[in-house]
Amino acid sequence: MSGIVDLFAGPGGLDVGATGLGLEVTGIERDHAACETRRAAGLATVEGDVRDYGPADFPEATDLAGSPPCQPFSVGGKGKGRAALETVLNLAQMLASRQSVALAAAGFDDERTGLVLEPLRWALEAMDAGRPFRTVVLEQVPTVLPVWEAFAELLHREGYHTVTGRLSAEEYGVPQTRGRAFLIASLDREVRMPEPTHQRYRKGVPQGQGALGLLPWVSMAEAIGWGMTHRPALTVAVGTAAGGPDPSCVGGSGARATLYAERDAGRWVDCKRIVDAADLPAYRGGRRDTIRVTPEDAALLQSFPPGHPFRGSQTKRYEQIGNAVPCLLARHVFAAAFGISAVAAGESSAAA
Known part of the structure; x- marks a missing residue:
């Protein structure tokens, strides 16, 4: 395959955003219901565990994306991932030193905590194989921003231009005040977070009143x-x-x-x-x-x-939707990462 390989691809939030810009994506996902959703939507899918794969399994992939499980780090969860942030950061440094962290990453109370390290493993393995990913795009809940900042510093040492930040979904046309942390890294160009297209929601400020030149947020x-x-x-x-x-x-x-x-x-x-x-x-x-x-x-x-053809039980459909990256937000992030104009991103959003 060519194009993007998406780790923890879920039902396709990132991928719908990317394909709307004409980018090719193959997603790796182990949840069967989410894979059925992806296949029904025509999204290229590998059903399996990200930990069982690496860049060598996708020799034609040119770019990397990922949205590791957020539950350990979410403020709505039990907080085991948040409590382990310092350990995660130490393991990231070990990975950058080319030390194996597989056993340590498997030792967290919540096994999903260590999965946040997988995109860094993939990026470094591709670099060491002489076929580095040109672009890396990662997403997580805001509490993971310190991890993305650490990853950005490590990738910068490897020659990447990097940027991290917290984005609010309604500023990109999503009818939801969802905050998410992103990392964008590129070997080809300086990178920036996408400029907002819509006004930010602020309690007590009526729709349409805000920064000039921006569309009203969507209710x-x-x-x-x-x-x-x-x-x-x-x-x-x-x-x-x-x-x-x-x-x-x-x-x-x-x-x-x-x-x-x-x-x-x-x-x-x-x-x-x-x-x-x-x-x-x-x-x-x-x-x-x-x-x-x-x-x-x-x-x-x-x-x-x-x-969008969500598959599985009603509970599984809610689970897939709740865990997904908002498609319009993803589209704008990919546009920024790949140097696609904001106008093109907006036109694709309108077409969706």
């Missing part, structure tokens, strides 16, 4: 035809099977409180999917309807194209 109601009209959606969470909050809602209890407050204040477009739940516990002293976000709604809030 939840605009994206899915119902819901909050005065703000984007909150972060779309994973399902309960993955350790996240109730998959029928956007976010946890705090997010539900925000949804109810927006609705009760009249900043809301009604939807028949809001059902009466007489058997639910009282909320703030009174009964409330439950607000259910379907997998189709959640996918649109993640800026997947309508009809």
Whole structure:
């Protein structure tokens, strides 16, 4: 294969963003339901564990991308990855010294913690084989930014131009206030994070009021035809099977409180999917309807194209969607990484 090899590819958030710019991508993913989703969407897929592969298995790949599992590092999780950040940083230094860290990486309380090191392993192995990846694009939750900064320093020593930063999804047309940390590295050019195309959401600042030259942020109601009209959606969470909050809602209890407050204040477009739940516990002293976000709604809030063919049980679909990189955000990051104009990225976004 030529083009990008995407580690921990999931249902295709990064890949939909890249292919929308005309880039070729093959994703490695071990979750069977996510692989079925990818195949149904026409995305090139290798079903397997990233740790069982390396650059030698993809000799024609020219670029690398990756979005390692975020659960150990997410503020919504148990925090084992966050507690192990110092160890992760030390192991990254060992990798840069060409020492094996496989046993140490397998020894974390949560085995997914060590997976954040895999993109660095791939990049260094490709460098040592004389076929370095021209471009590297990595994504994770904001708490992993120190790891990306360490990776950037190590890759800079290997000859890469690098940049890291935290991006907010609604600034790139995603109808969701999702923050993510990115690393971009390139052997070919100086790199920068993409310039925002939309205004940043700020509580109390009406839509359309903000920096000149930027489009208004996109509300939840605009994206899915119902819901909050005065703000984007909150972060779309994973399902309960993955350790996240109730998959029928956007976010946890705090997010539900925000949804109810927006609705009760009249900043809301009604939807028949809001059902009466007489058997639910009282909320703030009174009964409330439950607000259910379907997998189709959640996918649109993640800026997947309508009809993206998610496969698996309902819980697995929520899990895939919640863990994915928002497609429009990914598209703008790839455009910046590959030197594609922002206009082209915007045109592709509109076409999606």
